[in-house]
Amino acid sequence: MQPANAKEITKLQELTYELKVEAAMTRNVATISPTATMAEFREVLRANRISGTPVVENGKMVGIVSIEDLIKALAAGELNAMVGEKMTSKPATLYADEPLMQAVSKFSQLRFGRFPVINRQGELIGMITQGDIMRAMLKRLEVDYREEEIHRYRASHIFEDILADDVALVFGYRVAARDFARAGEASSGLKKTLGRLGIHPQIIRRVAVATYEAEINVVVYTDGGEIVAEVRPDRIRIEVMDKGPGIPDIEQAMQPGFSTAPDWVRELGFGAGMGLPNIKSCADEMDLKSTVGVGTHLTIIIYCDGLQKTGSGS
Amino acid sequence: MELGEVLQIIEGKVISRDVDLKQEIQMGGGADLMSDVLAFAQEGMLLMTGLTNPQVVRTAEMAGVVAIIFVRSKLPPPETIALAEEKGIPLLASRHTMFETCGRLYKAGLPASSLFEGVLKQWYETFESKKSGA
Known part of the structure; x- marks a missing residue:
């Protein structure tokens, strides 16, 4: 019959369809304005211990800037340049209401470390990394597993x-x-x-x-x-x-x-x-x-x- | 025989989501009469049928049928697919007739569900006792 791990994989696949990006993403993301300087961006990275941040103007996300952009700016001696000039504009994003499956396939296609998550109005509401996906799935698996265990335990011992x-x-x-x-x-x-x-x-x-x-x-x-x-x-x-x-x-x-x-x-x-x-x-x-x-x-x-x-x- | 092999032999298509092609199929049977399926299906059986309504999936669930092939290019309505996905029963489609679909699999070594004979014998005995009693 079906091996146990094959069933588990199906269960994981199922979960990636069931869970939404929203459920796995990190909220309260540090952001930076396009008019800030690269020197200010360096401080944001240091203070939050992160390696990149979305660039937000009037609530809308306009780009993403990463530690790589900072290194390039450092090398060129352009620490006073504006973030808006050095950022990647129109970055790949994920919608909050998309299934996690979408995130999984984008990570494997584009090989980025993280994606900004936006709502359908284009407003930034979070960030998602592969680690976030893993954590959300494990948490959900554990909950499901416990519930089924409880059902089975209670029921099969009833007599x-x-x-x-x-x-x-x-x-x-x-x-x-x-x-x-x-x-x-x-x-x-x-x-x-x-x-x-x-x-x-x-x-x-x-x-x-x-x-x-x-x-x-x-x-x-x-x-x-x-x-x-x-x-x-x-x-x-x-x-x-x-x-x-x-x-x-x-x-x-x-x-x-x-x-x-x-x-x-x-x-x-x-x-x-x-x-x-x-x-x-x-x-x-x-x-x-x-x-x-x-x-x-x-x-x-x-x-x-x-x-x-x-x-x-x- | 794995479900993936079945798919190749019948030159079929998968029509439900999340199908595990490594799933093991132990035997097969063909019927359009659901009561026949309930009578002769065994746990682990593959069902070939020309019927596509949701009761086919219910019948499969009750009888322990692990996968269903719709023959002669018949496609089930969305309710049937939805129920099959809920119950985790893979749905396949074959463009061949019932006879050819079954024949290809039987020739490839998929055994028939053996319960059918037992059920026939039982019914026959019921008939006989009716006759002698009358």
């Missing part, structure tokens, strides 16, 4: 932490009728939750497939309903309840290939009469009760130690 003779966790999900775009969100949420609880992946897969098929049924055929999952250390019980119209002939509905699905459902890749048989093959126990005009109640039980169940889950 051990709770002192009781009998522990059951109950999760409820609402399923809207005919909202096909969101169909599967309940199953997706349940799958993620079971992962955090440290349930075996094969068990999770069976629960996910069975719940998803049931959820699709609720979305497609009913007036909406709910899914309730009750998780115990030894078994997971999923109840899927809807508000009708109900199934007239359950035995017929259970037959592989039997379907009453309208065309739009078939076009989406469902409705071939495999849903209930699929659920059955994932479940250790399955019970389907329905009353026409009232609703349908499906119960699925999957044992957490029964890994060897054949069917789509193994």
Whole structure:
């Protein structure tokens, strides 16, 4: 499977898209006016222990001046020259609201040590170095990592932490009728939750497939309903309840290939009469009760130690 | 087989962001019927399909499908790509038909998902018991 470091790289790439330049840059940057002399610029560098500064006139950035410009001025004996004459005008800049990715690629393209950061009005609001980018990413990684650790720790120890003779966790999900775009969100949420609880992946897969098929049924055929999952250390019980119209002939509905699905459902890749048989093959126990005009109640039980169940889950 | 090799064999294109071409693919399967995918997909499987709606990605997520190839130059709508990126499931496109896309990969040594036979047998048995019971 995927090596751990490949995942990390993707995570870093993701972060460079997610984080904005603004989040990594240094604010309160020392600046200098274009009418200041190079001698004054030297003092700014010394006082702030920096090697370059943006040149700002009336709030707008007009250029950038660096220690290299100072050395050249020194060599030419032009310490009294104005910064405006010695600076680099129209320097490469970054916008505060650009993704960090933009900064990373500019650093590697232009090989500058730093970039001034401006807002969309052209006003200087900060500076960014490669070190700033690194720090911002590490900080964010640490926060994300801690949060996930906390989630996992709390969740996977929950059964051990709770002192009781009998522990059951109950999760409820609402399923809207005919909202096909969101169909599967309940199953997706349940799958993620079971992962955090440290349930075996094969068990999770069976629960996910069975719940998803049931959820699709609720979305497609009913007036909406709910899914309730009750998780115990030894078994997971999923109840899927809807508000009708109900199934007239359950035995017929259970037959592989039997379907009453309208065309739009078939076009989406469902409705071939495999849903209930699929659920059955994932479940250790399955019970389907329905009353026409009232609703349908499906119960699925999957044992957490029964890994060897054949069917789509193994 | 790595996803990058798959891409070469099918002469395909990557259509979602941040795809890791080093990702390992263990087996493949083709279907347009999502219930079939749920029935025979195994963890680590590559899915070839002609369907492009977001439920394909949901199905992949539930069934443990690790990458999806849309056959015959079909491009998914933005919702599908967005959901796939959120779930970290790479999306590829092939200009070949379902048959040829699957065939190229099978010929190159990508095994088929073996669960299908098991499921077929189970359904067959259900049919048989129905018949004898009736």
